[in-house]
Amino acid sequence: MNFFRHRRSAFFGLPALALLFTIAGCSSADDSASVSVPSPNAKVTKLCQNLDKVLPRTVDGLSREDPEPRSALTAGWGSPAIILRCGVERPPKMVDPKVALGDDPKAVGGGVNGVDWLMEKQDDGSNRFTTANRSAYVQVTVPKGRDTSGVLVDMAASIKKAIPKGIAN
Template sequence: MPVVAVLLTAAGCSSDDDSAAVTPPSPHKAVTKLCRNLDKALPKTVDGLARRDPAPASALTAGWGSPAVILRCGVQRPPKMTDPDVPQGKDPDALAGEVNGVGWLMEKQGDGAHRFTTANRAGYVEIRVPGDRDSSAALVDLAAAVKKTIPEGIAD
């Protein structure tokens, strides 16, 4: 029996394991409840990619595909969302928009990925889309679940 345990441990740590590792956020209790509801409502596929949640397992994080589209619920408000030193719409790396009734702040990342954070919702939901993926498809696929479970409002 110990041999099987060693093999399972080694298999889980192999270099072929391309699952993402993500730190779950630590929101307050009310937002955690919203995030748990969102987790239950998330689609099985995003942009044609099957759901493959990152480690450690958490109702506050979800993932699809590899490289993964990663969702984190209950994140802090991004600094660029309220930066008083940057006039609205003047930051080339941060743009606001709406997809299917959900407002988003889009931020270009240094590695070519895009990070989207919900705006005007009772909790902040962040979606990170790798640079080689269609970010609009991910936002379209996730909008209904966000609208259904994270009410409009201003997050704390």
């Protein structure tokens, strides 16, 4: 009789163990954002690596939680994540300033604490900001509903320190 009791508990233990692994696989520890990592040239990569070293630990009161895959070219804060990507391609709207600033109500230029930005409202309600007049393009995406002013203020000093003024290729 003990033999059957042992086999039955083992039988019910396996599904419970499988359920535990399934639940653990879906836990909030796996809620990190996922982003595509830019692939800039060596000069821009070095600038982005320098930026990664001086980025703030918190942005708009949110702790740094880098997205997957981990890279010195990307960073994130909070959940849903504010995402920074360094070394992105020049946005098409920057090619012709008249188009960027005049013809698209979702795109405007502006500056925050000495850093110039192209600001674009995305179809999903998020805001995307790309640095202008810097030697590398840094893109920051702020989720829908989050105030953007504190984000750009918190990042300005790091960007000014690591990414010199100039025109990115």
